[in-house]
Amino acid sequence: SLLRLAMTSVRPISGISYIDARPSVDMTPSDGEPSDESRIEAIRIAFSKVAHGALAAHLKGFTSGVLASDLIIIGDAIVELLKERKVTVLCWDGDDFADDSFTKVLTRVNESLPQVQFVAFLRSEEQHSRYQNKMGFDGSWQSTSLAGNLSVLLCDNAVGSHDRYEHLGVVGLKATCAPLVIAVGGGGVLRKEFDQMLGQGVEYALFDAVRIRDGAEEHAAIIGLDGVVLRPVSGKLSNKTAASECGMLTVAIKVMKIIGIDEKAQTIDLILFVRMEWIMPDGSDPWVDWRDCLSWDNGQGPNKKLLPNGYTRETQTVRATFLQPLDLHHYPFDAHKLEIVLVSNPTTDIKMDKLSGVKDAATLHTHAVSLFDNSSWRSLRPKSAKNEEPMDPVVCRFDSTPASESDSSISYVRMSTRLCVERQAEFTIFNVLMPNFILTIFMLMSYAIPREDVSDRLAYHVTVLLAMFAGKLVTVGMLPVTSYLTFIDWYMFASYIFVVAIALEVSITKLLVDLPPHAYIGEHALTTTDQASFYTFLGVWFLYHFGFTAVGLRLQRNSRHHLESWLQEAILDQERRVQTPRAHARKGSCCRRADWRGSSSLSRDRE
Numbered sequence: 001s002l003l004r005l006a007m008t009s010v011r012p013i014s015g016i017s018y019i020d021a022r023p024s025v026d027m028t029p030s031d032g033e034p035s036d037e038s039r040i041e042a043i044r045i046a047f048s049k050v051a052h053g054a055l056a057a058h059l060k061g062f063t064s065g066v067l068a069s070d071l072i073i074i075g076d077a078i079v080e081l082l083k084e085r086k087v088t089v090l091c092w093d094g095d096d097f098a099d100d101s102f103t104k105v106l107t108r109v110n111e112s113l114p115q116v117q118f119v120a121f122l123r124s125e126e127q128h129s130r131y132q133n134k135m136g137f138d139g140s141w142q143s144t145s146l147a148g149n150l151s152v153l154l155c156d157n158a159v160g161s162h163d164r165y166e167h168l169g170v171v172g173l174k175a176t177c178a179p180l181v182i183a184v185g186g187g188g189v190l191r192k193e194f195d196q197m198l199g200q201g202v203e204y205a206l207f208d209a210v211r212i213r214d215g216a217e218e219h220a221a222i223i224g225l226d227g228v229v230l231r232p233v234s235g236k237l238s239n240k241t242a243a244s245e246c247g248m249l250t251v252a253i254k255v256m257k258i259i260g261i262d263e264k265a266q267t268i269d270l271i272l273f274v275r276m277e278w279i280m281p282d283g284s285d286p287w288v289d290w291r292d293c294l295s296w297d298n299g300q301g302p303n304k305k306l307l308p309n310g311y312t313r314e315t316q317t318v319r320a321t322f323l324q325p326l327d328l329h330h331y332p333f334d335a336h337k338l339e340i341v342l343v344s345n346p347t348t349d350i351k352m353d354k355l356s357g358v359k360d361a362a363t364l365h366t367h368a369v370s371l372f373d374n375s376s377w378r379s380l381r382p383k384s385a386k387n388e389e390p391m392d393p394v395v396c397r398f399d400s401t402p403a404s405e406s407d408s409s410i411s412y413v414r415m416s417t418r419l420c421v422e423r424q425a426e427f428t429i430f431n432v433l434m435p436n437f438i439l440t441i442f443m444l445m446s447y448a449i450p451r452e453d454v455s456d457r458l459a460y461h462v463t464v465l466l467a468m469f470a471g472k473l474v475t476v477g478m479l480p481v482t483s484y485l486t487f488i489d490w491y492m493f494a495s496y497i498f499v500v501a502i503a504l505e506v507s508i509t510k511l512l513v514d515l516p517p518h519a520y521i522g523e524h525a526l527t528t529t530d531q532a533s534f535y536t537f538l539g540v541w542f543l544y545h546f547g548f549t550a551v552g553l554r555l556q557r558n559s560r561h562h563l564e565s566w567l568q569e570a571i572l573d574q575e576r577r578v579q580t581p582r583a584h585a586r587k588g589s590c591c592r593r594a595d596w597r598g599s600s601s602l603s604r605d606r607e
Helices: 036-050 068-085 104-112 136-141 167-176 188-197 426-448 454-478 487-514 523-579
Strands: 011-013 016-020 056-061 089-092 117-123 150-155 180-184 203-207 211-213 216-218 228-230 247-262 267-279 293-297 303-306 312-323 335-346 350-354 362-364 377-379 394-400 412-423
Touching (some): 036 150, 056 068, 056 104, 056 188, 089 104, 089 167, 117 167, 247 335, 426 454, 487 523
Parallel strands (some): 016 150, 056 180, 089 117, 117 150, 180 203
Antiparallel strands (some): 211 216, 303 312, 394 412
């Protein structure tokens, strides 16, 4: 056959049977690790040796922080579920035994259903030693009642490496073709496994165990998602905000079109496609508040549908206008964070998360900025590395409002969506700054008028000054009334001073010359004075234009760099929150860290 397994004979060690389930050497590339297809086939063959034709289910969940009383109640409910589904093999991903872990349930199932077989998937190097457990998997389980009824399939060490904690779980699920996953809580790893197995016919039965982390309750990461069935228990769990008492709201927003930004009204006009799914204990709809929303036009209204799992789904396409206070100190070299905020019920009544089956809760349509980028604005799209495609510029975060914001000191669930934009300054430069720049040059040209024609010079100066005032009125009509001066205001102000200074110089010189004892100053002296004034103002003109140009370029570069750095970090942080569980080294948890001196090791903290 194309795949040859070096099948090791069953070797009982402390009652535990270990079976080699690694792909053969000839199926492993010389310059890389085995493919997932070869891993799945190898595990499937090894699994058939242990439980041929058996109906399997997989058990997952929190590996620490769960109260023993909750595990007893949930364990009894899982026993009934296994009886109901006629499950004969229960599998898990090789997590260590702990009294506050979901693995405690395995021993209770073994006591109640001795006919059920137990199978664990384990990286071979973790059999006798692993992070925070020098005795390894074998040392963790050898003293339990499960040891005599446990078979362990040893997988290759590369599976699940490089912080891909969910990798082993997905491979194991595909190998056993198990139709059921039983979750006792569960964190980020379980959520990633769920996303990867979505649409592959696997049912997720969730028992809403909570664990205590940093003094706060943490619920399962997959609670309320489409395809997850919340299972009841016969007793009362210790958590005060169980899913039966707490609603769930999942949201996904796609920005279909950015129509534009109105600087004067300080608003942003968007077309959004909004999808929501929710379930509430009393069957009501959640309260939804789009912060600073001035208009919400959804045509014929939202489309509602009741789903088989009890959730209500609502979809709608809307044209919305949101208030966006803009900091215009650096205008026209300004950049801004645009924010859309959705607030719902108090945190004690509901949880909010991204919609199941989507990568990110907020995304930007491919052609969303086609109209926007043709205006005086453009969206910032940072790159994660050189020569890579730009990142999706929309970032989203789920948190809660500060209790101090509410008169009743209540925190509400919140979804914040941010998009960074930068003004394209070319329009303002060529239509406002450039005319003013040319007018100041014309002001210097007034020295070509004969010195004796003072009235002509002054008339010329007044004409230039009026033209500059007219240009200023254009910018005033474009911007909101602010209590501060913008960059362009300071430039115009400097230009006004420059023009007025030249006019004053001409007027004062005329008065001084005509008054005694200077009435008889020679023609040569007057000409020299006029030339000195011209060169002085020419130097001033060069100096202040060079200064404003340097400051403008620096403001534009700094504003863009600051927002791009923030946006890049926010996007990476968003990906880490979705893809990588937070590592913990608390007492009772066993997590595996990457060993930089050798191969990476798989984390055992399944959150």
